[in-house]
Amino acid sequence: MTALPSPRVTIKDVAARAGVSKGAVSLAFNRKPGLSEATRDRIFAAARELGWEPNLTARSLSSSRVDVVGLAICRPARMLGLEPFYMEFVSGVESVLTEHSCSLLLRLVRHVEEEVGLQESWWRGRRIGGAVLVDFRADDPRVAAAERLGMPVVAVGHPSLTGSLTSVWTDDATAVTEAVRYLAALGHRRIARVGGAAALGHTMMRTAAFDAAARSLGLAGAWQVATDYSGEAGARATRSMLTAAPPDRPTAIVYDNDIMAVAGLGVAAEMGLGVPGDVSLLAWDDSQLCRLTHPTLSAMSHDVHGFGAEAARTLFGVITGSGPGSHPVPTPVLTPRGSTAPPRS
Amino acid sequence: MTALPSPRVTIKDVAARAGVSKGAVSLAFNRKPGLSEATRDRIFAAARELGWEPNLTARSLSSSRVDVVGLAICRPARMLGLEPFYMEFVSGVESVLTEHSCSLLLRLVRHVEEEVGLQESWWRGRRIGGAVLVDFRADDPRVAAAERLGMPVVAVGHPSLTGSLTSVWTDDATAVTEAVRYLAALGHRRIARVGGAAALGHTMMRTAAFDAAARSLGLAGAWQVATDYSGEAGARATRSMLTAAPPDRPTAIVYDNDIMAVAGLGVAAEMGLGVPGDVSLLAWDDSQLCRLTHPTLSAMSHDVHGFGAEAARTLFGVITGSGPGSHPVPTPVLTPRGSTAPPRS
DNA sequence: GCGCTTTCCTCAACCGGTAAAGTCCGATTC
DNA sequence: GAATCGGACTTTACCGGTTGAGGAAAGCGC
Numbered sequence: 001m002t003a004l005p006s007p008r009v010t011i012k013d014v015a016a017r018a019g020v021s022k023g024a025v026s027l028a029f030n031r032k033p034g035l036s037e038a039t040r041d042r043i044f045a046a047a048r049e050l051g052w053e054p055n056l057t058a059r060s061l062s063s064s065r066v067d068v069v070g071l072a073i074c075r076p077a078r079m080l081g082l083e084p085f086y087m088e089f090v091s092g093v094e095s096v097l098t099e100h101s102c103s104l105l106l107r108l109v110r111h112v113e114e115e116v117g118l119q120e121s122w123w124r125g126r127r128i129g130g131a132v133l134v135d136f137r138a139d140d141p142r143v144a145a146a147e148r149l150g151m152p153v154v155a156v157g158h159p160s161l162t163g164s165l166t167s168v169w170t171d172d173a174t175a176v177t178e179a180v181r182y183l184a185a186l187g188h189r190r191i192a193r194v195g196g197a198a199a200l201g202h203t204m205m206r207t208a209a210f211d212a213a214a215r216s217l218g219l220a221g222a223w224q225v226a227t228d229y230s231g232e233a234g235a236r237a238t239r240s241m242l243t244a245a246p247p248d249r250p251t252a253i254v255y256d257n258d259i260m261a262v263a264g265l266g267v268a269a270e271m272g273l274g275v276p277g278d279v280s281l282l283a284w285d286d287s288q289l290c291r292l293t294h295p296t297l298s299a300m301s302h303d304v305h306g307f308g309a310e311a312a313r314t315l316f317g318v319i320t321g322s323g324p325g326s327h328p329v330p331t332p333v334l335t336p337r338g339s340t341a342p343p344r345s
Numbered sequence: 346m347t348a349l350p351s352p353r354v355t356i357k358d359v360a361a362r363a364g365v366s367k368g369a370v371s372l373a374f375n376r377k378p379g380l381s382e383a384t385r386d387r388i389f390a391a392a393r394e395l396g397w398e399p400n401l402t403a404r405s406l407s408s409s410r411v412d413v414v415g416l417a418i419c420r421p422a423r424m425l426g427l428e429p430f431y432m433e434f435v436s437g438v439e440s441v442l443t444e445h446s447c448s449l450l451l452r453l454v455r456h457v458e459e460e461v462g463l464q465e466s467w468w469r470g471r472r473i474g475g476a477v478l479v480d481f482r483a484d485d486p487r488v489a490a491a492e493r494l495g496m497p498v499v500a501v502g503h504p505s506l507t508g509s510l511t512s513v514w515t516d517d518a519t520a521v522t523e524a525v526r527y528l529a530a531l532g533h534r535r536i537a538r539v540g541g542a543a544a545l546g547h548t549m550m551r552t553a554a555f556d557a558a559a560r561s562l563g564l565a566g567a568w569q570v571a572t573d574y575s576g577e578a579g580a581r582a583t584r585s586m587l588t589a590a591p592p593d594r595p596t597a598i599v600y601d602n603d604i605m606a607v608a609g610l611g612v613a614a615e616m617g618l619g620v621p622g623d624v625s626l627l628a629w630d631d632s633q634l635c636r637l638t639h640p641t642l643s644a645m646s647h648d649v650h651g652f653g654a655e656a657a658r659t660l661f662g663v664i665t666g667s668g669p670g671s672h673p674v675p676t677p678v679l680t681p682r683g684s685t686a687p688p689r690s
Numbered sequence: 691g692c693g694c695t696t697t698c699c700t701c702a703a704c705c706g707g708t709a710a711a712g713t714c715c716g717a718t719t720c
Numbered sequence: 721g722a723a724t725c726g727g728a729c730t731t732t733a734c735c736g737g738t739t740g741a742g743g744a745a746a747g748c749g750c
Contacts, residue, residue: 010706021730026708034728053469057406058706062735066402068450080432082633087425087432094453103472104450105413108439124398126736127448231637262607262637269639288427292576292607294614355736366700381698403736407705471706522722 009050018046066129067102069093069315070122072115073230074135080108082231082259084287086305092308093132100316102129112137116145119323121152130154130319132311136161136201154315156307159326161201166318167326168311172202173209175300175332176254179282180213182334183252187342188280190221192250194237194260198226206256221249227260234260238267242279250279251343258289261297265339276341286335295338302332354395363391374399382665411474412447414438415467416661417460419480420574425453425602427576430649437653438477445661457482461490468496475499475664477656481506481546499660501652504671506546511663512671513656517547518554520645520677521599524627525558527679528597532687533625537595539582539605543571551601568595572605579605583612587624595628596688597625603634606642610684621686631680640683647677 015025020039027035028043035043047053060066071093073086082085090104097104105128109115119142122128129152133142136157143163146153155162158169176193183191193210196203207224214222223241227233234255241250256259261283268275275281275295283290286301310329317323359550360370365384372380373388380388392398405411416438418431425431435449440560442449450473454460464487467473474497478487481502487507500507503514505522521538528536532629538555541548552569568586572578579600586595600606613620619642622627631646655674662668 012706022707023694023709023731024729027729030708032709036728039728051469053466056470056472057402057411058735059470059708060401060735061400061406061737062706062708064708065734080436082429083432084427087428090451091425091453094451100453103452105448106435106439107443107448108436118669121398124396125401126403127401147641212547236636259634259637262634266637266639266641267427289604289607292580292604292611296611301543359735367737368701368739369699371698375738379698400736403705404738405705406707407738409705409734581725614714 009052011052011054013050014043014047014052017050018043021127021133057060060126066126067100068103068105069097069102069129069312070107070119070128070131071134072107072109072131072157073117074109074112074115076110084258085231085285085290088287088304089134089308089311092310093312094308095305096309096312096316107203110311112141116141118149119151120145120149123149130315131160132315133165138201138204140201152315152319154311154318156311157201158205160205166313166314168307169202169328170302170307171328171331172206174204175302176209177213178331178334179254180210180217182336183254183280183282184219184339185219186252186280186340188252189219189343190223190248190250191219191252191254192221192223192241193225193227193254194234194241194256194264195224196229196256203256210254221248221250227256229257229260231259231263234263235267238264239271242267242271242273248280252282252340254282254284256281256284258285258287258297258299261299261339262293265293265295265297275339277344280340280343282340284332286332290335290337293339298337298340299335300332301335302330306330354397356397356399357396358526359388359392359397361393363388370421393529405471409471411471412445413450413473414442414447414657415450415452415464415473415476416479417452417454417463417476419454419457419460421455428574429603429634430501430630433632433649434479434653434656437650437654437655438657440650441657441661443655457486461486464496465490465494466495475660477501477660478507478510482544482545483549485546497660497664499656499663501656502546503550505550509661513652513659514547514673515647515652516673516676517551520647521551521554522558523676523679524599524645525555525562527681528599528625528627528685529562529564531597531625531685534564534688535568535595536564536597536599537566537568537586538570538599539586539601540569540571541574541601548601554670555599561596566595572601574602574605575639576604576608579608580612583609584616587612587616587618595624597627597685599627599629601629603628603630603632603642603644604643606684607634607638610638610640610642620684625685625688627685629677631677635680635682638684643682643685644680645677646680647675651675 011022011025015022025043028040119131131153133153134156143165146165153165154165155165157166195207209275211222225237227237261281264281268279273279283297283299286299290297290299307329356367356370360367370388373385420461464476478498479501488510498510500510500511500512540552556567570582571612572582606626609626613624618624628642628644631644635642635644654672
């Protein structure tokens, strides 16, 4: 396609065609008062005839408001594709942005440091009007960076991690506790957990909550490991747990995402262990994947799409200076399916 | 966070601090000749001290070049999260964009019509400098739209679908043929296929290729159905295929993505059929998911990340007016794993 | 010492909008 | 009949860069 530089039509052309000034066209297109119905119509007609739409670059330069929101995701590409969480989250964010005719600038980064640099550069370069920050870790450098820049931001993470930033989060501690209580109520005494990335704040909170719940229920061995969230890591972790001799072997395993639970299911099958007969598995997030396996996977279920939407709504609140401020979204709830049952003996 | 409107530093401040004119600063930051080493250094030092980065909005307004690329994806949110393909593709696109300090504008849309409107609006509004178009269908309206707008575009799809647009594609027909030949070579005579969305061009091509391959091999019943790519649809399709009485029941099923193959695996287990003993399953795309199940899934495997990267590279070629033009990327190759074997009897 | 390049940098006109101040005019008000 | 007012636009000054046309100073050949 030869990109012939078609004589691009501008506001001036529209103004000329409608027989008015640029200013009038601007007023019309921003739905501001001060124009007669007739003129407004004439302007719109002229614009339609010329196929004109306001140049958003020029608009945001002069009005110094940017209708783009940034989101940087920091996980290896391999893992991302498999993590239903992100795409669903992104689609939730999108759904709200679209309502405000706002767009999402997406970037995959390798480290938090890279993300800090990117966000700063986006903001300094006036490319975004705000950002959604995800995957907080302890002492996350993005907290200070966002404050220093004065950039409107919504932090997806527990307030204990996100400092003064407006945040939106799920109550993971409560959810973990519910998961453990449920398995204990089924009769499990040896419950293990295959966690996510150790550096992430919500992993740390889940780990602590798991320990606390196990202790308070007097459970013998609360065995936890951290992974990188990948299916392979989940498989490895499961394999090492299930190769323990029966008295030590966990009879139930909680996973930090769906993929690892699916991998765990594969490992159990590979080892000839029945699910849920020999071992119960409990997934986390509850994407459609949990309903596709056999047995289907019980899961801690939450509305990830809605989570993303709520994050976006909150960000708009921050940008406009109104809005709800920090708040939790609904806690994941237990959705029992075919992979959890009382232990055999 | 109170977004106090920090007195934003501009090129003028930097110029003043370095004791030069705006123009000099511009030259320095665009690495253009005409400045002494010393002055250049002074300018960079001043910029660093003030924490200034050029306002990209202003830059793209005056230079009328936009370093943002658009990508609209048209699938229901539910499905997207589960489709490893997209995230991997996006991450491939990203990897190349990043090299060119370019960003990706992402949007999820519901219909092609919505996408046409969106792309047009993005382009007219000077928000993007080009776009990656995916999921072509027959007589896709985006072909005409892109031509009409003169928008630089790379079409991800077979040239028979993408008209005059520069395109990048995988040779699905050959891959399908290889899949069928492989299964036939194992001894399968009743091979079925669970396809993707019927409206999509590549689905149509795969369907035709599947028919042709089966015919040329003299296979009895080449049973194919179209789905919406969701795991649930894959499960339904598989269930209806496997409930056929043994002489009619397929002994091998080819899927159009990984998720449906996983779902198929679940259905087989649910029906008490062994994989690959009673039925062989062959997935498509080969995300990590295929190695997590038990048995592991044989798949038509390709480098989706690389596919995305190649699409992005080609788009840059179109934008700069140079570059390779339309070309295929490597054909998916068969990767046998645990889910395919000769039929039992 | 004079013209002629080169090198390095300034100036001012854009890019395509927005927004605040200004103009014009017919309708009220006193 | 002058003063006031509000509606409907127009003018004009930006927004923060880029860009091409100069211009001053230094270097060079003769």
